[in-house]
Amino acid sequence: MAKKLRGEFFILSANDLRTGEVVFLTEKGWSVNSSEATIIKIDQVDKFQAISDRDEKKCIIVSSKFVELDENRKIKSLRDKIRNSGLTFKI
Amino acid sequence: MYKYSEKDKSIIESRTKQFKNQVQRRLNGQLSEEEFKPLRLMNGLYLQLHAYMLRVAIPYGELSSSQLRKLAFIAEKFDRGYGHFTTRQNIQFNWPKLPDVPDILHELSKVEMHAIQTSGNCIRNISSDHLAGITIDEIEDPRPWCEIIRQWSTFHPEFSFLPRKFKIAVIGSKKDRAAMLVHDIGLRLIKKDKEIGFEVFVGGGQGRTPIIAKKIKNFLQKKDLLNYLEAILNTYNQEGRRDNIYKARIKILVKELGIEKFKLLVDENFKKLSDKNLEIDKVSIDKIFSFFTLPELKPNSHKVQIHKNKEYNEWVTQNTLSHKVSGYSIVHISLKSANHPPGDISSQQMMALSKISEDFSFSEIRVTHEQNLILPHVENKNIYKLWIELKKLSLATPNIGLISDTICCPGMDYCALATARSIPISQKISNHFKSFSDQKILGDLKIKISGCINACGHHHVGNIGILGLDRNGQEFYQITLGGSAKEDASIGEIVGPSFPESKLIDAINTILNTYKKNKKKKTEDFLSVFRRVGIKEFKKDLYDNT
Ligand code: SF4
Numbered sequence A: 001m002a003k004k005l006r007g008e009f010f011i012l013s014a015n016d017l018r019t020g021e022v023v024f025l026t027e028k029g030w031s032v033n034s035s036e037a038t039i040i041k042i043d044q045v046d047k048f049q050a051i052s053d054r055d056e057k058k059c060i061i062v063s064s065k066f067v068e069l070d071e072n073r074k075i076k077s078l079r080d081k082i083r084n085s086g087l088t089f090k091i
Numbered sequence B: 001m002y003k004y005s006e007k008d009k010s011i012i013e014s015r016t017k018q019f020k021n022q023v024q025r026r027l028n029g030q031l032s033e034e035e036f037k038p039l040r041l042m043n044g045l046y047l048q049l050h051a052y053m054l055r056v057a058i059p060y061g062e063l064s065s066s067q068l069r070k071l072a073f074i075a076e077k078f079d080r081g082y083g084h085f086t087t088r089q090n091i092q093f094n095w096p097k098l099p100d101v102p103d104i105l106h107e108l109s110k111v112e113m114h115a116i117q118t119s120g121n122c123i124r125n126i127s128s129d130h131l132a133g134i135t136i137d138e139i140e141d142p143r144p145w146c147e148i149i150r151q152w153s154t155f156h157p158e159f160s161f162l163p164r165k166f167k168i169a170v171i172g173s174k175k176d177r178a179a180m181l182v183h184d185i186g187l188r189l190i191k192k193d194k195e196i197g198f199e200v201f202v203g204g205g206q207g208r209t210p211i212i213a214k215k216i217k218n219f220l221q222k223k224d225l226l227n228y229l230e231a232i233l234n235t236y237n238q239e240g241r242r243d244n245i246y247k248a249r250i251k252i253l254v255k256e257l258g259i260e261k262f263k264l265l266v267d268e269n270f271k272k273l274s275d276k277n278l279e280i281d282k283v284s285i286d287k288i289f290s291f292f293t294l295p296e297l298k299p300n301s302h303k304v305q306i307h308k309n310k311e312y313n314e315w316v317t318q319n320t321l322s323h324k325v326s327g328y329s330i331v332h333i334s335l336k337s338a339n340h341p342p343g344d345i346s347s348q349q350m351m352a353l354s355k356i357s358e359d360f361s362f363s364e365i366r367v368t369h370e371q372n373l374i375l376p377h378v379e380n381k382n383i384y385k386l387w388i389e390l391k392k393l394s395l396a397t398p399n400i401g402l403i404s405d406t407i408c409c410p411g412m413d414y415c416a417l418a419t420a421r422s423i424p425i426s427q428k429i430s431n432h433f434k435s436f437s438d439q440k441i442l443g444d445l446k447i448k449i450s451g452c453i454n455a456c457g458h459h460h461v462g463n464i465g466i467l468g469l470d471r472n473g474q475e476f477y478q479i480t481l482g483g484s485a486k487e488d489a490s491i492g493e494i495v496g497p498s499f500p501e502s503k504l505i506d507a508i509n510t511i512l513n514t515y516k517k518n519k520k521k522k523t524e525d526f527l528s529v530f531r532r533v534g535i536k537e538f539k540k541d542l543y544d545n546t
Helices: A042-057 A078-085 B006-027 B033-042 B065-078 B098-110 B143-153 B222-239 B250-257 B259-273 B282-292 B310-319 B347-360 B380-392 B423-432 B436-442 B501-518 B526-533 B535-543
Strands: A009-016 A022-026 A029-031 A061-068 B045-047 B052-056 B062-064 B082-085 B091-093 B168-171 B185-192 B195-202 B214-221 B320-322 B328-333 B344-346 B364-367 B373-379 B447-450 B464-471 B474-481
Touching: A009 A042, A009 A078, A022 A042, A022 A078, A042 A061, A061 A078, B006 B033, B006 B098, B033 B045, B052 B098, B062 B065, B065 B082, B065 B091, B065 B098, B065 B347, B065 B364, B082 B347, B143 B168, B143 B222, B143 B282, B185 B222, B195 B222, B214 B222, B214 B259, B222 B250, B222 B259, B250 B259, B310 B320, B310 B328, B310 B380, B328 B380, B344 B347, B347 B364, B347 B373, B347 B380, B373 B380, B423 B447, B423 B501, B436 B501, B464 B501, B474 B501, B501 B526, B501 B535, B526 B535
Parallel strands: B168 B185, B447 B464
Antiparallel strands: A009 A022, A009 A061, A022 A029, B045 B052, B052 B091, B062 B364, B082 B091, B082 B344, B185 B195, B195 B214, B320 B328, B328 B373, B364 B373, B464 B474
């Protein structure tokens, strides 16, 4: 996964295996709150990939991915922004 | 309506139990995601952008009141209080939790529903004309044929791992209300020398390579239907590409071989593989047809009531049609009110509609591929009363077939494959064009919106098609013009460079102005004008001066 990444800073995201909810890796574990997410430098990606693999095996999360951040350390792509903040319209 | 046999029931029950066990094994780590994914997909369970999504099959779009009530219950208890009707006449729940899914499937099985073959490279839900069996222009009711195909294709061992997904539609009229010509196989019931049989079309589809299906057989006898379908599927299974997902659909095979060569291969397979056991005899046909008789309607001379109420009159004009039995109407329920995500319905609305269908329409409801609902048999004398009830539920928007009746896929708000959002675009359109009189001036007009080239929102066959694109991280929208999903099906032409969201409504307005100024008579619709004047006129107005 690390080889395909572009960008310098990331946060690690996944879906909670049981609920499907979008979660982010924080210092205290997985949280739905992206503002608490640990910021990961490109050269730390392998280390965090291992954490993600471990937690996938433990059946905590599924479908993990590194989310690229922009120069202001905000989520860069629209898809990831929507994943983080939810639907862009009212139901 | 078809009722499950004991065999159907036991198949569904054992599949539900089997999946419960698979979920358990996934949750306790005995199955990895890689192992579990194909199993969950076989049961209609996807993992989308924010959550799991469960797609439930509604065979040929037909629902009973108890099934709709069950869907309402599921939406309320296991999801976020709503469901979404799709362009394959199915329903999706967008937020189920994995441990709950076996319970949901168990609840569904109690009302003879399931989520089997709503995903994966198999034969998907057979779709049909939402007016099947109730319209005057029909040669024969296509639903029994859908059911015969459903039974044959469910768990068919040879067709569970096709090169790609496979979609079949059956219609019974000259008019195509089921987008039959953009299906892998399209079947139309026709009459030849007093015998009813099928015209067979193959290799239609949308997605990355949109193609209108080609006719492969002028007349197929009813008894041969399943053998002929097997011959097509076998040819596809043998020759279809598995090395490249973008070239794996049958439409590419038909295109590459040419229809004549493909037909030869199918005919060879038909001769070689035809199985006497698959021939359908009259007794089995009659048995299936017996499930699809009309309820006890009493023909009468009541006309639809006229009222002083303008809103009611607008709704009657736009949302009701004559039933084939005099004194009754077919009522469309629009799921496209202004600002509303197309095809979405709340659990309260479903629950109330279930009761309404019992009071007004013999407990029957249908789902259209255009993401609306139908009450198929409403007595004319009850139409006003029904309108009052629907209005209380915000289900009386008078816009069927008008510009705000958009088809729209979930797009980037839900879908992991999307390149742009589509629901907010449809909301903008329905909000901008909400005046009934303005919409009436524009007449019949189909806008269809997809959030990526997979085209679940049928944009290729929209009179105006809108495709969401990602241009360097920005959402842009490509417009196609002149598409149609009807009997005169055509693929829309790209009008030119795409537009950012902020300019899209202006672009649509310009297109509509070009239409209006070129219209020769009041009744000439958008598609006719487009076909007469061509794309150049529209291009000129859209892009010159910019
Ligand atoms: S068209 Fe694309 S974005 Fe829309 S539902 Fe299909 S795959 Fe998702």
